[in-house]
Amino acid sequence: MSVTQYEFQLPELGYSYDALEPHIDARTMEIHYTKHHQAYVNNLNAAVKGTPLEGKTLDEIMGTPGLSMAVRNNGGGHWNHTFFWKLLKKDGGQPTGNVLQAINSKFGSFDEFKTQFSQAAATRFGSGWAWLCKQADGSVEICSTPNQDNPLMPDAQSCGGTPILGLDVWEHAYYLNYQNRRPDYITAFFNIINWQEVERLYNAN
Template sequence: MEKREFIKIAGLAGVAMLSNPTGLFAGSRKPGQLETLQAPFALPALPYATDALEPHIDKLTMEIHHDKHHGAYVKNLNDALALPANSAFANLTLEQILAKVTAKDGAIRNNGGGHYNHSLFWAQLSPNKTEPSAAFKAAIAKAFGSWETFQSQFNDAAKKVFGSGWAWLTVNKNKELAIISTPNQDNPLMEGLGYKPATPLLGLDVWEHAYYLKHQNRRPEYIDAFWNVVNWPEVEKRWKA
């Protein structure tokens, strides 16, 4: 059961397993569909070593961020879902849970979002230098004017998050690309919170725990470093799906 759950949770973010580098979506999951399993959820393993992203993201930050922070989100989400007061979320997939949460569902909103967001975050990073395809760059240029304008707008969205949150590149059902930011562990799947439904393609965690050990209060420096480790083939697989 643990192996099956790892495979499918890794598929949540389109991540290739170490033992199955071509695997994106497991089991009966439709292309573009994300989490299919119900609780209890599990912490997905990183698809690379904790020091693999250096010097851009340091080993100690990766260890604490993945093992402690993401691990806590998974535990707290399972604990919250086990409460009778949250029975309305029983037997739902993670995607369905996120779409259903409202402002009154604090524990599930925060920890469910934390689990989804971080699972995607690990998958979209790579120790190997990658480049976006010509087709993807053309789609970005069509949506934002140029690749450089896209990066500038994404950087601005990340820099302007007040406190903790995320910057996102998203695509909606009409295939329209957009850049948004969300506070805390919110993401654009949370329709019940008023977000326009869209699928996250690329997300940047700008909580201080994601960068403070290496970059201290220099968030722009961390944002610049992020572009060196983006796994563009994985981002594009989500875009195509």
């Protein structure tokens, strides 16, 4: 199938499916990336075709109020997952630099940030995402959104600002390995956060 210059495409993952084991297993990564994310891309292309949104960037679409549910769900799914893959890294380490200072200023310690972020992820009812967002004054806020909403959407109930960290808590992100144990998946996530990317995002916005 030919691809027009306006069609969205699945981004490069940047690492092998088994790169994040044992925290995220290879089969889950493969299905999540090639099936779920690809479906969001395909459905988004179909939803914007022939509309005023065709030809706009993904960020422009995310910032458009009043999106149809098809564009909101699939555009959000594409944006969120493209963002998420870059935040994952084997042996992610600990935050440093400006983002650590912002975390400590807001939450008092990195451990307290982990507690509050984990709570936001664990208590998101049904499917959704947990976020850490940078505000205009340089501070950071934790929030969560339902489904494939994200803080860039002007009508999303979120902390606003610019996302610098996000965690997918849809069951498809963890169910093969963790079944219904979402808290275990959240704990594992802290072993594979690419804090260099979080720092880059914080400094860039």
